[in-house]
Amino acid sequence: MVIERRWKKWLYFYIPLALFILFTLFPFYWMAVTAFRPDGELYRTWRQANATPFWTLAPTTEHFHGLLESTAFLRWLGNTMFIALASTAISLLCGLFAGYALSRLRFRGSEFLGTAIFITYLVPQTLLFIPLADIVRDMHLGNTPWSLILTYPTFLIPFCTWLLMGYFKTIPKELEECARIDGATRFGAMFRIIFPVAVPGILSAGIFAFTLSWNEFIYALVFLSSVEEKTVPVGVVSELIRGDIFFWGQLMAGALLGSVPVALVYSFFVEYYVAGMTGSVKG
Amino acid sequence: MAEVVLSGLNKWYDRNVHAVKDVNLHIRDREFMVLVGPSGCGKTTTLRMIAGLEEISSGEIRIGERVVNDLPPMDRDIAMVFQNYALYPHKSVYDNMAFGLQMRKFAKDEIRRRVQAASEILGIQPLLARKPRQLSGGQRQRVALGRAIVRHPQLFLFDEPLSNLDAKLRVQMRVELKRLHERLSTTAVYVTHDQVEAMTLGDRVVVMKDGLVQQVGEPLELYGRPANRFVAGFIGSPAMNFAEVTINHSAQGVWAETAGLRIRVPPAKAEALRGHAGGKVLLGVRPEALRVANGADVADYALDCTVEVVEPLGNEILLDVRAGSHPLVARVDPATRVKVHQSLRLALDPERLHFFDANTEAAI
Numbered sequence: 238m239v240i241e242r243r244w245k246k247w248l249y250f251y252i253p254l255a256l257f258i259l260f261t262l263f264p265f266y267w268m269a270v271t272a273f274r275p276d277g278e279l280y281r282t283w284r285q286a287n288a289t290p291f292w293t294l295a296p297t298t299e300h301f302h303g304l305l306e307s308t309a310f311l312r313w314l315g316n317t318m319f320i321a322l323a324s325t326a327i328s329l330l331c332g333l334f335a336g337y338a339l340s341r342l343r344f345r346g347s348e349f350l351g352t353a354i355f356i357t358y359l360v361p362q363t364l365l366f367i368p369l370a371d372i373v374r375d376m377h378l379g380n381t382p383w384s385l386i387l388t389y390p391t392f393l394i395p396f397c398t399w400l401l402m403g404y405f406k407t408i409p410k411e412l413e414e415c416a417r418i419d420g421a422t423r424f425g426a427m428f429r430i431i432f433p434v435a436v437p438g439i440l441s442a443g444i445f446a447f448t449l450s451w452n453e454f455i456y457a458l459v460f461l462s463s464v465e466e467k468t469v470p471v472g473v474v475s476e477l478i479r480g481d482i483f484f485w486g487q488l489m490a491g492a493l494l495g496s497v498p499v500a501l502v503y504s505f506f507v508e509y510y511v512a513g514m515t516g517s518v519k520g
Numbered sequence: 521m522a523e524v525v526l527s528g529l530n531k532w533y534d535r536n537v538h539a540v541k542d543v544n545l546h547i548r549d550r551e552f553m554v555l556v557g558p559s560g561c562g563k564t565t566t567l568r569m570i571a572g573l574e575e576i577s578s579g580e581i582r583i584g585e586r587v588v589n590d591l592p593p594m595d596r597d598i599a600m601v602f603q604n605y606a607l608y609p610h611k612s613v614y615d616n617m618a619f620g621l622q623m624r625k626f627a628k629d630e631i632r633r634r635v636q637a638a639s640e641i642l643g644i645q646p647l648l649a650r651k652p653r654q655l656s657g658g659q660r661q662r663v664a665l666g667r668a669i670v671r672h673p674q675l676f677l678f679d680e681p682l683s684n685l686d687a688k689l690r691v692q693m694r695v696e697l698k699r700l701h702e703r704l705s706t707t708a709v710y711v712t713h714d715q716v717e718a719m720t721l722g723d724r725v726v727v728m729k730d731g732l733v734q735q736v737g738e739p740l741e742l743y744g745r746p747a748n749r750f751v752a753g754f755i756g757s758p759a760m761n762f763a764e765v766t767i768n769h770s771a772q773g774v775w776a777e778t779a780g781l782r783i784r785v786p787p788a789k790a791e792a793l794r795g796h797a798g799g800k801v802l803l804g805v806r807p808e809a810l811r812v813a814n815g816a817d818v819a820d821y822a823l824d825c826t827v828e829v830v831e832p833l834g835n836e837i838l839l840d841v842r843a844g845s846h847p848l849v850a851r852v853d854p855a856t857r858v859k860v861h862q863s864l865r866l867a868l869d870p871e872r873l874h875f876f877d878a879n880t881e882a883a884i
Contacts, residue, residue: 411606414573418593418600419671420623429619433610 265496271489272300279485300486301494304477310491312465313472318498320382320468321450324389328446331390332397333439337427339398340405341413351402358395365391366459373460384460385468389450396449397442404438405431440509448499469495522584522674522707523549524570529579531565531731539565541731543579550705552698554722556712557754562731563711564679570709571600571677583675594623599668600677603684605660607652607667613639614648617667624671638666641700658689665697669704676708682717694720715755719743727751749802749881752874758807758838761848764878765803767796776803776875780844784820786870792884793875801884804874807838810850812858813867822867827858841866 271279273296283290304310338344339351369388378384408431416426432439457471464476473491477484503510524547531540540562547553555563568574570581572593581588588596599620607616614635621631639645642662652660661681668676681697682690698721701708712718718725719739727734727742727750735747746752752760765776767785774785774793783803785793793801813822825848829840832854839850841864850866858864875884 409604409606411602411604412608414571414593415600415602415606415667416608416619417573418571418596418598419620419667420594422592422594425623430608434608436610 268489268492268496271485272493273297274486275299276486300490303484304487304490304494308476308487308491309465309467309472310469310494313467313469314494314498316382316466317451317468317470317495320385320389321447323382323386324393324450325443325446327386328390328393328397329439329443331394332401332442332446333432335394335398336401336405337431340402341410354395354398358392358399362392362455366455369456370459379460380462380466382466385450385453385456388456388460389453393446393449397446400442400445401435401438404435404442408434437509440506444502444506444510447502451495451499523547523551524553524675524707524709525580525582526566526570527580527582529566529569529581530577531562531569531574532577539731540569543731543733545726545733545736547707547709550707552701552708552710552721552723554710554712554718554725555728556715556718556722556725557728557734559713560730561728563713563726563728566728567677567679567709567711570675571598572596597674598677599671599673599675600679601664601668601681603680605652605664605681605684607660607663609652611651612648613644613650613652613655613663613666616652616663617670620667620671634670634672635666638670641669641703642666657685658693661685661693665700669700672706674707676706678708678710680712681710683712683714690717697721716757719755727754729754745883746804746874747883749804749876749883752804752876752883756806758849758851760804760806760874761810761846762876763803763805763846763848764800766800767793767798769794769797776801778844778846780825781823781846783823783868783873784870785875786873789873789875789884796877796884800878802876802878802881804876805848805868806872807849807851809869809872810848810852810866811868812852812856813865817865817867821870822865824863824865827860827862827864830858830860839864 270291270293274293275295275297276299278289278293278295281288335354339347339354369391373379373384373388378387412430412434413423413426416430417423421429452470453468454470457468458475461467461471464472467475469491473488473495477488477491524545526543526545526547529540529543529545530538532538543562543566545553555566557563565574569576570583572588572591576589583596583598608619611619617635617638618631621634626634635648636645639648642665644659644662644666647655647659647663652663655663661684664681678697682693685693694717701721710717710721712721719742722739724736724738725742726736729750735742735751737745742751742755746755749762753762763778763781765778765781765783768775768777772784773787774790774797776783776785781803823843825841825843827839827841828847831838831840835854837852837854837856837858839852839856839858841848841850843866848866852858876882877884
């Protein structure tokens with residue numbers, strides 16, 4: 238009986254789980270291996286004797302040196318960080334108030350407004366960048382970080398609003414009513430009770446918004462032109478692919494370094510993040 | 521300390537749901553007033569209007585000397601205990617209790633003194649540093665009570681505070697609430713759907729149905745002299761037995777008759793029922809007004825029936841019987857030995873017969 242259960246657990250749980258982890262982690266592994274692989278190994282055919290496609294025999298940091306010395310990678314990293322933080326902050330602030338209002342206040346047209354905000358999220362970026370480019374140019378924001386800080390909220394605010402609206406709905410309204418009887422104004426109750434209780438939701442909205450703007454490509458490609466203003470995703474691709482030559486080692490080194498901040502953010506807040514997505518508030 | 525007066529209170533939702541209909545109520549100073557009724561009867565809405573959490577469609581609410589219609593909840597000097605306790609999950613028990621005082625800018629020493637005093641009364645001192653999620657249901661309930669009493673408000677509002685507790689704890693907390701009210705003697709309004717809670721806690725009880733006040737009175741008054749069929753059926757467990765009967769006059773007196781039942785109307789009621797002669801009225805008999813007949817009982821106040829179900833509860837036996845076509849419940853002495861399908865004669869107490877108008881359902 239016990240034995241049967243054990244192999245069933247392997248068959249239905251451990252083996253599929255292992256396959257899934259392998260499937261999701263392999264690209265990361267490939268990225269890391271390529272970043273440390275010397276050029277000699279990189280541009281050699283696998284059919285050759287003693288080829289080692291899945292690991293490297295002579296790990297090297299030459300690609301990292303090359304990346305940092307020959308490109309403005311650190312500058313890009315700084316740009317990306319600034320743009321992602323600023324647009325996340327703006328979107329989170331707007332999303333907090335909008336989400337609170339849509340979930341708690343009963344006013345004429347609140348449902349319509351909620352749906353309208355959601356619809357703006359559904360407009361594909363690949364269409365929206367055309368009119369946005371016009372606006373960015375008219376406002377003379379082209380080739381500045383503000384062209385992205387002010388355009389990313391077009392998809393981040395609807396996202397934050399909806400996520401937070403859902404989270405606020407899971408918080409019993411009695412908490413707020415009790416605070417208002419206890420002597421808080423509506424704003425006081427919101428800041429002292431509802432927002433602290435909603436921290437998991439706020440954090441997961443923030444992490445998501447940060448990741449989305451960190452990885453964003455199209456707007457960054459269209460609105461930024463000079464090398465120093467670029468973000469990591471655009472900089473790496475435009476500077477390390479020259480014509481049909483791919484600088485694979487440096488590309489992967491850039492990708493590896495570029496994904497570190499996001500990975501750090503996730504690993505710090507993973508518990509809050511899970512709680513935020515499942516929306517559990519215990520009285 | 522304050523009296524609370526509701527006059528002509530109405531609540532409309534979206535102009536088509538009339539949740540509270542013209543409620544007039546005078547809650548006396550230091551009184552423990554219970555609002556009771558089935559769900560959707562408007563009792564919670566009424567309470568929330570007193571609290572200021574729900575707008576008043578029309579009418580007036582006065583707490584003490586002030587008309588509070590337009591005051592926000594924070595300025596009404598009230599404290600409320602919610603059904604789900606509504607403890608702030610991110611604050612410790614101490615901070616939960618202190619929050620209301622902090623918001624009112626009390627001195628730190630005063631806050632500490634009051635929280636200590638309240639936690640002593642409720643026996644929650646060892647829990648002050650914990651977070652709400654580390655507490656059991658009963659402990660959370662106590663903290664919610666503590667949070668209300670530290671403020672020394674003019675008025676306590678309770679919205680079904682015991683309904684999330686298990687049955688045993690509920691009985692225990694009921695007693696504690698009553699003791700607490702005795703000690704603090706602050707006016708309290710308490711909403712519940714549980715008639716036992718209403719009867720045990722209330723100095724007076726308001727029975728509501730469909731947004732209308734059905735009757736206001738002391739618990740035993742509601743039990744003994746219900747104003748209408750709804751109150752009669754709602755108060756008391758098991759519920760009152762009802763049968764539709766015809767009132768007939770004969771030489772011997774006035775009789776209430778239906779298939780399988782023929783009961784003499786006691787002289788005290790006969791006069792009031794004269795106008796209903798030949799017509800239908802509702803006869804109401806509480807299960808505890810029925811007992812197994814012995815030789816001394818007169819046939820005028822007895823009915824023959826068949827036992828269908830026997831429910832021995834230890835301190836009493838509930839008999840589900842059928843008299844003619846009428847199902848009845850009788851609450852009889854635990855020493856009674858009866859079997860299912862047995863024929864039985866039950867005697868009833870003529871002083872405890874209730875008659876209700878068949879149309880208006882008002883007591884006659």
